[in-house]
Amino acid sequence: MSDEQIKEWICEIVAGEGSAYGYLKLTWWLRRKHGLVINKKKKVYRLCKQMCMLRPQRRIKPRRSSRISSNRTITNESALGG
Secondary structure (H helix, E strand, O other): HHHHHHHHHHHHHHHOOOOOOOOHHHHHHHHHHHHOOOOOOOOHHHHHHHHHOOOOOOOOOOOOOOOOOOOOOOOOOHHHHO
């Protein structure tokens, strides 16, 4: 199956159904409507990227590690003779 044919089908799906589809849902439609055996994480993503159909993804802020309170002092209990 040529990339150009798949691009046409993607455009048909987006134009007919709405533009709120990501590459995973587009893959599902291509598999269902056209019976394609296609990899969802590679080919459709690449084609959508070539056609400038992908929106920027949200950046997830990294989790902060648990911090030790600044008003506490850490002591070694074995050094205190305990």
